[in-house]
Amino acid sequence: MTQRGSAESSNCDAGSTSVAPPFMAAGVAVIPLVTDPKRWINRRVETIEVLSHEQTRRQVSVDFTLSSGQRKALTTGEGVVVPISALAKQRRRDFDLRDEAGRAVPVLGKEQDSQLALFVVLDAVFMAFDEPPSEEVFESLVPDIRSVVVGSTSDATETFAQLRDRAQNRIDPWQVILENRTCYGLLNVLKDNYLLFAVLSPSRVSRRILKYSYSERMPLAPEQIGIPGRLRLARRRLRYPDRQYLAVECADASRARSFHAELVIPDELRIEQAVIRDAAADTDLSETDLDEDRASLHAGDVPPDAEVELFAVVVPERSGGVWQYLFAGLAVVGLLWLGVASGLRVSEPSAAVEILTAGAGLASGLTAIRGEHRFVHRAFAATRRALLIVAVTALGASALLAFHVPSARPVTEWWIAAMAASLASARLAWSVVRSPR
Numbered sequence: 001m002t003q004r005g006s007a008e009s010s011n012c013d014a015g016s017t018s019v020a021p022p023f024m025a026a027g028v029a030v031i032p033l034v035t036d037p038k039r040w041i042n043r044r045v046e047t048i049e050v051l052s053h054e055q056t057r058r059q060v061s062v063d064f065t066l067s068s069g070q071r072k073a074l075t076t077g078e079g080v081v082v083p084i085s086a087l088a089k090q091r092r093r094d095f096d097l098r099d100e101a102g103r104a105v106p107v108l109g110k111e112q113d114s115q116l117a118l119f120v121v122l123d124a125v126f127m128a129f130d131e132p133p134s135e136e137v138f139e140s141l142v143p144d145i146r147s148v149v150v151g152s153t154s155d156a157t158e159t160f161a162q163l164r165d166r167a168q169n170r171i172d173p174w175q176v177i178l179e180n181r182t183c184y185g186l187l188n189v190l191k192d193n194y195l196l197f198a199v200l201s202p203s204r205v206s207r208r209i210l211k212y213s214y215s216e217r218m219p220l221a222p223e224q225i226g227i228p229g230r231l232r233l234a235r236r237r238l239r240y241p242d243r244q245y246l247a248v249e250c251a252d253a254s255r256a257r258s259f260h261a262e263l264v265i266p267d268e269l270r271i272e273q274a275v276i277r278d279a280a281a282d283t284d285l286s287e288t289d290l291d292e293d294r295a296s297l298h299a300g301d302v303p304p305d306a307e308v309e310l311f312a313v314v315v316p317e318r319s320g321g322v323w324q325y326l327f328a329g330l331a332v333v334g335l336l337w338l339g340v341a342s343g344l345r346v347s348e349p350s351a352a353v354e355i356l357t358a359g360a361g362l363a364s365g366l367t368a369i370r371g372e373h374r375f376v377h378r379a380f381a382a383t384r385r386a387l388l389i390v391a392v393t394a395l396g397a398s399a400l401l402a403f404h405v406p407s408a409r410p411v412t413e414w415w416i417a418a419m420a421a422s423l424a425s426a427r428l429a430w431s432v433v434r435s436p437r
Helices: 003-013 021-035 068-073 110-127 135-150 153-168 174-179 181-190 227-239 318-342 350-366 374-379 381-402 411-434
Strands: 041-052 055-065 080-088 093-098 193-200 207-217 244-249 259-264 269-278 289-292 294-299 308-316
Touching: 021 068, 021 080, 021 110, 021 181, 041 374, 055 080, 080 207, 110 135, 110 181, 110 193, 135 153, 135 181, 153 174, 153 181, 174 181, 181 193, 193 207, 244 374, 259 269, 259 308, 269 294, 269 374, 289 294, 294 308, 308 374, 318 381, 318 411, 374 381, 381 411
Parallel strands: 041 259
Antiparallel strands: 041 055, 055 207, 080 193, 093 207, 244 308, 259 294, 269 289, 269 308
16 A cells, blocks of 8 residues: 555544545645645735724735646535635624625634644644654644644644643654644644635636635724733833734734735824834834825745744824814813912802803713724824713812812812813823824
8 A cells, every 4th residue: 555545544443533525635735735726826815904993804906826736636526625724713794705896705613623724734744754654653643732722822832832841852753743844734724713715616726816714803903902002102102102003913924035014004093103014023024004094015035933923003194083172172172271360259259160061061061972993092092081071160160169178269179170171181282292283
């Protein structure tokens, strides 16, 4: 029996997968596509639209070329199966896959996807040995491999760590398997991800473009750093207020010869700077986009071990809400100081109360905008808090005058309220100064 025949027989007998022979042949053809994607994926473009401070919508375009021999080897009863991406092991929301003509493209179901990915790894493991392993040895490897490939991220990571420990302790056969670059690469990818197999109709066209999109959670950069990083971020925000720092992971950036990324944000905001970077090496992989409404970045040959992320700083524009907030705050502050300067020498305070209440109402009304983009609401949160302080001090001063607390002329209390409102307005002015035009 040939070595390949032994591999197929061992896989079937082990009960690890019940794939049909066409799936077995496709599994062999998939190995070089997964381990060396730059040989067949020409270009990858990701458009990341910020939906909220923790949610994004990704649109990914994969431009690839497959030879006629590769297409034939990847053909199964379902169609031509192509591993266009490795996606994190989590639920996909609003997933959609289409071809270059906009037609919907099917993907393998979860069970078939897992079976094919498992066979890919098992075949690579079998070929890692100089001499074919016995059926008993090979069957003993299947449960751990299945745990890494099919199991949840936590289970797969734990199993993979145990396998590396066994390899470091020179426990055969895992030493042989994990010293093999192909096997290690496959297991390292599949412990956190699953392969997305697109199912294409047989065609003579060698170069294709597939586009898929989905929504996913996107933590803000502060959630990914420790306490020292948070303190540095707080100091930076004192100097540069109203900044939102985004760090969007681009795990598949190295899986193409050319990687492009675009960041789309709401119209009320502006991208102060954006760059594709390697978080592990703390180096930039692209030129920095500065002062843009929509960032467009390009990274060439991304190292395969890079932890790629799109880092961006997003700020409100000066022509937007920050200037309106400052105007409202200054109007209320001016009225408070006029009251202090007048000594509040009025027998009936209703006029002053009505004026200040109107000013406070204007300020609070600006802080209660409905129907705006959730990320815009997050970006303006600190500025609106400052404006809210102005509104509260104005209302408090009006109440003191209206109820003659602590006297009919609470000048000192108005002076304190005016100072608090002035400081809050200074914060608003600082936002305007630091906002881009």
